[in-house]
Amino acid sequence: MKxxxxxxxxxxxxxxxxxxxxxxxxxxxxxxxxxxxxxxVVTKKVLKEQGYMIEEEVDTPLQPLEIEI
Known part of the structure; x- marks a missing residue:
């Protein structure tokens, strides 16, 4: 289960x-x-051991904004 x-x-x-x-x-x-x-507070480790699927967040680098003047 997710x-x-x-x-x-x-x-x-x-x-x-x-x-x-x-x-x-x-x-x-x-x-x-x-x-x-x-x-x-419950640790994710305990929930993973119970079979829960935990999606890990992926850090993406920030992209510079392109502004037209």
Whole structure:
């Protein structure tokens, strides 16, 4: 399953609590999961081990703007 904002996941958080909630943010190495009013941090490593596919962002160099005068 593809990991994306809005899906429900269940995994151990870095606080060692088991959390079931909705992915609200995907950062470089961790994912923020919202469960009720609390937010938890879950590592991408844990989610990859559970079979989630995580697309890595590709950094592309900025191209200079061409402005006609």
């Amino acid at each position: 990991l994306e904002i809005g899906i429900t996941v269940s995994a151990p958080a870095v606080s060692e609590e088991y959390v079931v909630g909705t992915v609200t943010n995907i950062l470089t190495n961790v994912v923020i999961v919202e469960a009720d009013v609390k937010h938890y």
